Amino acid sequence: MSTGRLVPGLLRAFAPAVAAVLAFLLVFGLVGGWFLAGRMLAPLTRIADATRTAANGSLSHRIRLPGRKDEFRELADAFDTMLARLEAQVTEQQRFAANASHELRTPLAITRTLLEVAQSDRNRDTSELVDRLHVVNARAIDLTEALLLLSRADQRCFTKGQVDLFLIAEEATETLLPLAEKRGLTIETSGDLTPTIGSPALLLQMATNLVHNAIVHNLPERGTVWVTTSIHPKTVVLTVENTGERLAPELASTLVEPFQRGTERIRTDHAGAGLGLAIVKSITQAHDGTLTVTPRPAGGLRVTVQLPAAPPHTRTPTTRSSV
Secondary structure: OOHHHHHHHHHHHHHHHHHHHHHHHHHHHHHHHHHHHHHHHHHHHHHHHHHHHHHOOOOOOOOOOOOOOOHHHHHHHHHHHHHHHHHHHHHHHHHHHHHHHHHHHHHHHHHHHHHHHHHHOOOOOOHHHHHHHHHHHHHHHHHHHHHHHHHHHHHOOOOOEEEEHHHHHHHHHHHHHHHHHHOOOEEEEEEOOOEEEEOHHHHHHHHHHHHHHHHHOOOOOOOEEEEEEEEOOOEEEEEEEEOOOOOOHHHHOOOOOOOOOOHHHHHOOOOOOOOHHHHHHHHHHHOOOEEEEEEOOOOOEEEEEEEEEOOOOOOOOEEEEEO
16 A cells, blocks of 8 residues: 555544544634633632622722732732721721711801790890800800811811921910910929921910810819920921810720810810810821820820921920920
8 A cells, every 4th residue: 555545544534533533633622721810710700709809888898809819819908908998997087077066057046046035035135145045156166267277187178387386386376365365384394305297387276175184184283284395307296285084094095085075074164066186187198297295193194296207307305494
């Protein structure tokens, strides 16, 4: 048999087997590719489903992607972290809005009641009514301004420049010195020049709130407020301490939350809107700082604000005491 006749015969004999093998490989490749593609795209499908769920308003859903630590797992974990932060912020905003509405409703309701009393008794002397309306209106204005300041700090919509924290604290102390003298308190200010970067107006408001709280929530007489500043290689620190009633650690930790007041805050005529330390917290966070509130063992409170330091400058120790 010649070679020319042998090759076509072999081809005819093996052609069905080769076709079957090729068909099997094609089907296996398609099925395997479909399966692998499904496995590869499954994490993206879960992430896409979670994104659609969040877009519909549900922020409680989490991907919690199982498996080894790869790019998809890192993406899913980052997405879960983002959802958790968004949920916490939305919850906090809803709670803050509810508290703010309640706080604003109180002076408005009092105003309406006073006006209704005046309308029902036109022969009544209105001088006392006007005085009470003035007090209620002033409280509503103070609360509104505090809310606007808090919103401004949270949004970080301010211009930054170099600020000396010691001079800021000294200005706040001088502004509130008459109130301290009226209450028979001593304010002691000491520390170093502490340059930082931030908004002078907001940092002054922060220091003013701290000193005002230390004065108002103090002993009835012979109390003391200590205002100190210090500088470290990377940070500057403002500490405001005061004498006063002993506070439980769990109560002290809640005072930085909006509209939270201790027992002494409720009784005093300078109680404010309960936003003093909340504003301090927001201003501190807006300046990439940290706020620490701890009760003093002997009574009173110690509030420490730590902010990033500006480029180093000459340190000039300064001590000042005011009565």
